[in-house]
Amino acid sequence: xxxxxxxxxxxxxxxxxxxxxxxxxxxxxxxxxxxxxxxxxxxxxxxxxxxxxxxxxxxxxxxxxxxxxxxxxxxxxxxxxxxxxxxx
Amino acid sequence: xxxxxxxxxxxxxxxxxxxxxxxxxxxxxxxxxxxxxxxxxxxxxxxxxxxxxxxxxxxxxxxxxxxxxxxxxxxxxxxxxxxxxxxxxxxxxxxxxxxxxxxxxxxxxxxxxxxxxxxxxxxxxxxxxxxxxxxxxxxxxxxxxxxxxxxxxxxxxxxxxxxxxxxxxxxxxxxxxxxxxxxxxxxxxxxxxxxxxxxxxxxxxxxxxxxxxxxxxxxxxxxxxxxxxxxxxxxxxxxxxxxxxxxxxxxxxxxxxxxxxxxxxxxxxxxxxxxxxxxxxxxxxxxxxxxxxxxxxxxxxxxxxxxxxxxxxxxxxxxxxxxxxxxxxxxxxxxxxxxxxxxxxxxxxxxxxxxxxxxxxxxxxxxxxxxxxxxxxxxxxxxxxxxxxxxxxxxxxxxxxxxxxxxxxxxxxxxxx
Ligand SMILES: Cc1cc2nc3c(=O)[nH]c(=O)nc-3n(C[C@H](O)[C@H](O)[C@H](O)COP(=O)(O)OP(=O)(O)OC[C@H]3O[C@@H](n4cnc5c(N)ncnc54)[C@H](O)[C@@H]3O)c2cc1C
Ligand SMILES: [Zn+2]
Numbered sequence: 034x035x036x037x038x039x040x041x042x043x044x045x046x047x048x049x050x051x052x053x054x055x056x057x058x059x060x061x062x063x064x065x066x067x068x069x070x071x072x073x074x075x076x077x078x079x080x081x082x083x084x085x086x087x088x089x090x091x092x093x094x095x096x097x098x099x100x101x102x103x104x105x106x107x108x109x110x111x112x113x114x115x116x117x118x119x120x121x
Numbered sequence: 122x123x124x125x126x127x128x129x130x131x132x133x134x135x136x137x138x139x140x141x142x143x144x145x146x147x148x149x150x151x152x153x154x155x156x157x158x159x160x161x162x163x164x165x166x167x168x169x170x171x172x173x174x175x176x177x178x179x180x181x182x183x184x185x186x187x188x189x190x191x192x193x194x195x196x197x198x199x200x201x202x203x204x205x206x207x208x209x210x211x212x213x214x215x216x217x218x219x220x221x222x223x224x225x226x227x228x229x230x231x232x233x234x235x236x237x238x239x240x241x242x243x244x245x246x247x248x249x250x251x252x253x254x255x256x257x258x259x260x261x262x263x264x265x266x267x268x269x270x271x272x273x274x275x276x277x278x279x280x281x282x283x284x285x286x287x288x289x290x291x292x293x294x295x296x297x298x299x300x301x302x303x304x305x306x307x308x309x310x311x312x313x314x315x316x317x318x319x320x321x322x323x324x325x326x327x328x329x330x331x332x333x334x335x336x337x338x339x340x341x342x343x344x345x346x347x348x349x350x351x352x353x354x355x356x357x358x359x360x361x362x363x364x365x366x367x368x369x370x371x372x373x374x375x376x377x378x379x380x381x382x383x384x385x386x387x388x389x390x391x392x393x394x395x396x397x398x399x400x401x402x403x404x405x406x407x408x409x410x411x412x413x414x415x416x417x418x419x420x421x422x423x424x425x426x427x428x429x430x431x432x433x434x435x436x437x438x439x440x441x442x443x444x445x446x447x448x449x450x451x452x453x454x455x456x457x458x459x460x461x462x463x464x465x466x467x468x469x470x471x472x473x474x475x476x477x478x479x480x481x482x483x484x485x486x487x488x489x490x491x492x493x494x495x496x497x498x499x500x501x502x503x504x505x506x507x508x509x510x511x512x513x514x515x516x517x518x519x520x521x522x523x524x525x526x527x528x529x530x531x532x533x534x535x536x537x538x
Contacts, residue, residue: 034432048433052423073523077375077466081364083426105378106426 035108039092040099040115053089055079056100085111124319126230145311146318151325154351155181157505158343160330160366162186164195164306164491165358165483167313167324168498169505171229174320176499177506182322183352184314185345187329191310194360195491197460199383199417201396201407202492203240203301204265207256207533210516211469212263217513218496219300225495231312233304238407240301240396241275243282243445245290249400253296260298270295281392281446289444290401303396303407303415309494333370333480340370340479355480356505358497361426361461363484372476374484375466375522380421380459381488382430382438386452388412402441413455416442420464420488430459462487466522468531472501473510473518481505482519 035047061067061075080086083106090101102111124143134141157173159166162184173179186192202222204215221228222235244253253269260267268274271294276284282292314324325347332344334351342351357366361378388411398405403419418438421431435457443450465471465485470493475482483501486493500514510518521527 047423047431069523069525073375074373077522078373079364079375079377080368081374081377081424082368083362083365083378088424105424108423108425108427 037090037092037101037110038113039095039097040113041095041097042092045092045094049092049094051091051093053091053098056087056089089116126232145315146324148326149323151183151185151328151345151347151350152181152323154342155183155323156352157182157354157356158350158352159184159356159358160343161193161357161359162190162310162314162324162326163193163358163360164191164309164313164494165360165486165497165501166356167310167317168494169356169358169483169501170322170324170498171313171317171320172499172502173506174317174322177502179506180321182317183350184317184322184324185328185330185343185350186324186326187346189326190314190324191307194381194460194462195310195494196307197383197458198306198491199405199407199415200303200306200491201240201301201405201417202235202304203298204492205240205242205256205260205267205296205298205301206530207259208528208530209263210528211530211533212260212265213513214470214496214500214517215493216263216265217499218493221495221499222304222492223300225309225312229312229316231308231315233308233312234410235302235304236410237300237302238395239278239297239299241270241278241295241297241398243275243295243397243399243401244293245399245401246293250293253294256296260296266298266300268297268299270297278395279393279397281448282397283445283447290399295397301396303409304491306491309491313494313498330366331369333477335371335477338478340477353479354505356483356501357475357480358483358501360463360484360486360490363463363482367475370475370477370480372480374471374482374519376463376471376485377424378426378461379423379464380425380427380430381462382418382421382434382457382459384416384435384438384454385409385456386414386416386449387455389414389452392449397445399441399445402437402444404438404441404445406442406445414449414452420462421459426461428459428461430457464488467527467529469528470497470517471519472497472504472514473520476519
């Protein structure tokens with residue numbers, strides 16, 4: 034059993050987390066013309082890197098979304114950053 | 122030297138103390154150039170090389186494998202073979218494979234131990250029975266054998282399962298494919314390797330592809346740990362490592378890599394002579410000829426390249442088996458391992474040009490590509506030899522993610538791959 038760090042709750046059982054997607058993808062601007070290729074890239078294509086990765090995860094119990102950097106081969110967690118912006 | 126295998130050759134070698142068996146394939150040093158290079162010495166790569174040489178007469182073919190033959194998923198899977206899919210396109214591909222498996226031992230003169238002991242997908246409610254009859258109809262319309270079993274039929278075929286009426290997932294019936302079954306995974310890799318070698322294919326193990334030679338945007342060969350090897354046609358069949366090769370080759374794929382685990386128990390007396398899968402628990406099992414129960418289930422929850430499993434999924438799979446057959450609760454596990462599988466968004470494979478000229482891909486088989494080795498190799502060889510799709514592989518071209526013509530078998534046949 035691995036434990037992942039939630040920026041809000043701290044170290045928790047891996048079963049409480051879900052992988053949401055690779056970080057850095059931006060939804061195409063639908064007010065503009067979007068080609069099939071751009072949509073396909075956004076929806077389906079991915080890096081799936083071996084080694085250090087940068088991904089969006091959610092801690093399902095508290096619903097915190099955050100960026101997790103980890104190594105996809107060793108499963109080591111390298112860093113986590115909350116996605117939440119402080120309300121001014 | 123025993124080159125042709127037969128009952129007689131086994132008998133003769135037995136009398137000679139088994140000293141006359143020759144290595145199954147040569148271990149040549151790589152040549153400078155080939156007509157076609159296949160990356161990946163798993164089942165798909167080896168079958169492709171064999172059919173390239175045998176069906177298309179391509180003379181200079183190399184298979185390049187970073188480790189040992191079948192050391193990837195081909196030697197790590199639970200060996201279930203079936204063609205119980207929903208869409209006609211899938212049936213064509215997977216049933217081509219089952220039909221080739223039916224003749225394979227003879228074709229390559231190597232016993233792959235394909236045992237057509239049947240495969241059942243259990244149902245646990247009346248609603249599931251209705252969907253099951255839809256699946257059975259679809260399979261029959263697509264020309265594949267399929268039967269809808271009621272609980273009595275299931276009990277006759279697999280008395281070890283849980284028939285108590287107070288079971289958490291009571292058995293109502295099953296989708297049954299009698300031509301399905303199991304094979305011997307290593308034998309498939311070794312048999313194809315031996316047959317390909319006999320047709321002149323160079324099989325190069327312990328040689329990792331580290332890059333592609335790209336000239337003017339066109340692929341002209343590969344860089345390996347044993348040096349550069351040139352070729353105008355490269356076929357990539359590296360399963361869980363497909364995205365790593367894509368990065369090197371300048372193309373991109375809709376693939377996520379996951380660990381998939383399997384388990385084998387200590388040998389027990391025969392209790393199960395078919396394969397049973399419960400979509401409700403996600404677990405399935407069969408019994409090997411040695412007596413061990415061969416157990417599999419769903420993917421690990423986290424994308425990864427680690428070729429080892431994790432405990433949450435282990436618990437899920439094993440509790441599913443105990444739910445299906447409580448009598449097995451005390452049986453001890455002997456071994457447990459994981460492979461690294463290539464999962465596509467619609468649970469169907471990708472066969473076609475990669476996007477970089479000269480490189481072709483065969484991947485996305487996910488948790489279910491052992492059954493597809495002969496068929497996948499057959500159509501991939503056609504593509505590499507002619508530059509054109511075989512009719513059966515065309516629907517699986519990666520361009521379907523752009524056109525939207527997906528083949529969603531996860532939803533279609535409701536079967537975990
Ligand atoms: C636990 C488990 C259970 C499964 N159960 C079933 C089942 O019951 N039925 C079924 O049909 N399927 C099953 N599968 C899926 C099936 O095993 C795979 O889909 C199939 O074996 C894929 O074959 P392949 O030849 O594409 O890949 P592999 O057999 O994985 O071969 C790919 C090869 O490429 C090599 N490679 C990678 N990178 C490089 C490089 N840079 N240079 C050179 N070589 C490289 C690897 O070393 C590897 O040997 C299961 C898989 C697993 C892991
Ligand atoms: Zn949290």
